[in-house]
Each structure stands twice: as structure tokens, then as C-alpha cells.
Amino acid sequence: MSMSDEERDEYPDGMVRLRNPNIELMDQDILYHLALGSGSHDLPVMFGDVKFVCMGGIPKRMEQFAFYIMDEIGHKLPSGTTLVDISQYSYRYSMYKVGPVLSISHGMGIPSIGILLHEVIKLMYHSKVRDPVFFRIGTCGGIGLEPGTVVISDEAVDGLLRPVLEQAHLGKLVQKPAKLDKKLARELLSLSSPDEPYDTVLGKTFCTDDFYEGQARIDGAFCSFSETDKMEFLNKLSKMGVSNIEMESLSFAALTHQAGIKSAVVCNTIVDRLKSDQVLASKEILEEWQLRPQKIVARYIKRYLSNKGRLSLENHGHGGGFYVKSPRRMKLVQQESETYD
Numbered sequence: 481m482s483m484s485d486e487e488r489d490e491y492p493d494g495m496v497r498l499r500n501p502n503i504e505l506m507d508q509d510i511l512y513h514l515a516l517g518s519g520s521h522d523l524p525v526m527f528g529d530v531k532f533v534c535m536g537g538i539p540k541r542m543e544q545f546a547f548y549i550m551d552e553i554g555h556k557l558p559s560g561t562t563l564v565d566i567s568q569y570s571y572r573y574s575m576y577k578v579g580p581v582l583s584i585s586h587g588m589g590i591p592s593i594g595i596l597l598h599e600v601i602k603l604m605y606h607s608k609v610r611d612p613v614f615f616r617i618g619t620c621g622g623i624g625l626e627p628g629t630v631v632i633s634d635e636a637v638d639g640l641l642r643p644v645l646e647q648a649h650l651g652k653l654v655q656k657p658a659k660l661d662k663k664l665a666r667e668l669l670s671l672s673s674p675d676e677p678y679d680t681v682l683g684k685t686f687c688t689d690d691f692y693e694g695q696a697r698i699d700g701a702f703c704s705f706s707e708t709d710k711m712e713f714l715n716k717l718s719k720m721g722v723s724n725i726e727m728e729s730l731s732f733a734a735l736t737h738q739a740g741i742k743s744a745v746v747c748n749t750i751v752d753r754l755k756s757d758q759v760l761a762s763k764e765i766l767e768e769w770q771l772r773p774q775k776i777v778a779r780y781i782k783r784y785l786s787n788k789g790r791l792s793l794e795n796h797g798h799g800g801g802f803y804v805k806s807p808r809r810m811k812l813v814q815q816e817s818e819t820y821d
């Protein structure tokens with residue numbers, strides 16, 4: 481049975497509940513790919529204050545996002561500490577915590593983000609987190625959009641253009657509806673500014689299991705169709721309202737929806753697929769474009785915290801302690817000190 485947006489199962493006390501009775505019966509739950517566990521770590525103490533979970537493909541980008549959001553929300557690290565990758569011993573995903581924000585890398589594709597989501601949703605449950613909001617901030621191909629455009633997904637469809645995540649469970653195909661929170665998507669859109677030198681749009685996202693043939697590219701090691709077939713298909717996508725193509729939104733939408741978690745996907749396009757298969761922009765340009773989805777999500781987080789009186793930008797010097805002013809500069813200073821002899 482599918483749930484509509486409004487039917488997304490939000491719980492009265494806001495606590496994330498699992499739709500799996502087995503977990504409660506377990507003596508401990510090892511979140512293997514996060515290098516955390518309910519028996520080994522005091523998860524409510526470590527993560528109980530989380531409100532926002534931001535995910536993106538690349539570990540380095542999510543480390544940068546952690547530093548960026550720290551500046552944006554004015555979060556201060558206690559003296560003598562720095563950000564650490566909480567999941568470093570898993571060697572699979574990276575996770576940083578900045579006050580109420582978790583910044584996590586999810587790797588590439590549905591299998592990778594799916595494993596992570598199972599464990600992060602359980603992490604929210606074990607930590608007794610209330611009403612978390614999940615964001616995926618990533619890159620994508622655009623359809624008929626200027627590269628660098630920001631696309632906020634209002635729906636995700638699979639390689640057969642269906643809004644479902646289909647998986648084989650016990651040798652049978654099982655479907656989960658892939659629904660994103662449309663209200664959240666519109667709120668994010670309203671936070672874009674007409675002064676920005678790029679567009680931010682709402683659109684449908686085509687989510688595939690492959691970067692090459694699965695995304696109608698003719699430049700892979702193999703190609704099962706012609707250039708004409710490719711253009712026909714991309715134009716068909718465009719006509720049905722598809723704005724972008726990526727590889728994770730379907731699982732992200734389906735699993736957060738099933739868990740009753742509000743979620744959104746915000747990506748910047750890196751190529752217009754009606755014009756090119758290859759990504760031709762320079763590294764510098766790509767890096768600048770990657771900041772665009774982060775800015776929108778940061779505005780949403782700041783607005784929320786500000787409304788709750790939890791934005792600590794004005795709190796410099798509170799408590800009389802020694803606060804780290806700029807973790808990035810602190811790191812540079814430390815590195816310089818290390819190499820000075």
C-alpha cells in the first residue's frame with residue numbers, strides 16, 4: 481500500500497520508530513557500516529540532539545559541508561577539539577557531527593545509499609532523535625538546463641519511469657513508493673534568491689542504477705543504442721517533466737518515506753544531457769557549483785534554528801571559555817606549526 485505525502489507516518493511524539501519488530505528484540509544492534517553500535521556507544525548522548533541529516537556522495541565534500549555549516553550556524557567546538565570522522569573505522573562512509581547537523585557521505589548509487597539509510601534511520605531510532613529532516617545534497621545531469629542549475633526533486637522515478645524503489649526480497653520483487661515531501665521541496669525553493677547568477681527549479685528526478693547506458697550515454701565502454709534512440713529518450717524524459725538524472729534519490733525517497741522522515745533532494749547539474757554526455761566543466765567551476773545546493777540547505781537549517789532561538793551566531797564568548805573561532809584556520813595553523821622546525 482502506498483502512503484501519500486500527507487499520510488507519511490509522523491509519530492505523535494516525533495520519535496523515529498522502526499517498522500521492524502526484530503530490532504527491539506535484539507540485545508544490541510551493530511551499525512556495521514557506521515562503526516557504531518547500540519551496545520557499545522551511548523547513542524542518545526552522542527546523537528540525541530540531531531535535527532538535520534545531510535548526505536552527499538563524496539567524503540571530502542561532506543567534510544567541507546560540515547565546516548561550512550559550522551560557520552553558518554555559528555557552532556563552536558570546545559577548545560582543544562576538532563571535527564572527527566565518527567565512522568572513520570568503517571572505511572566505508574564518513575560522518576561528521578556539528579551540533580544538530582550530521583554530515584554523512586553516502587557513496588555512489590542506490591545500493592550504497594540504501595545500506596547507509598538503513599543504518600542512519602536505526603541510528604536515529606536508537607538515539608531517540610525527534611522529527612529529523614534528511615537532505616541529499618549532490619550532483620546530477622540536467623535536462624535542458626544550464627549546467628550549474630540547482631534542481632530540487634519533487635518526485636523520483638526509476639529506470640522504467642515508475643515512482644517506486646523495486647528490490648528483490650526472498651526471490652520476489654517488492655516495491656516501495658518513492659515519495660519526497662513536496663512541502664519541504666517548495667520551502668527550499670522559496671529560499672532561493674532571484675539575485676543568484678543561476679536558476680533553482682523544482683523537477684522530477686530520473687534515478688538510475690548506472691551512469692552510462694542506464695543514463696542514455698553513448699560514451700561508456702559499451703552502448704546498446706544509437707545516438708537517435710538516445711535523443712528520443714532524453715526528449716521523452718523532458719516532456720514528462722524530468723529535470724535531472726542521478727543515482728540515489730529513489731532509495732533516499734523510498735526509505736525516508738517508509739520511516740516517516742521528512743526529506744528532500746537538492747542537486748546541482750554538472751552537464752546538460754541534451755547537449756553532452758561528458759562532464760566538461762573545470763574542477764574549480766564544479767567545486768563552485770557544488771556549493772549551491774549546500775547554500776539552500778544551510779538557509780533552511782539556519783532559519784529553523786533561528787526560529788527556535790538556537791542559532792548561536794550571537795553567542796561569541798558565552799560561558800567565559802576559550803572557543804575555537806575558525807576551525808579551518810585552526811587546522812592551517814596546526815599544520816604550519818607541525819612543519820616548522
Ligand code: R2B
Nearest residue numbers: 537588589619726727728
Ligand atoms: C551523481 O554523481 C554520481 C555519478 O557520477 C552519482 O552518485 C550521482 O547520483
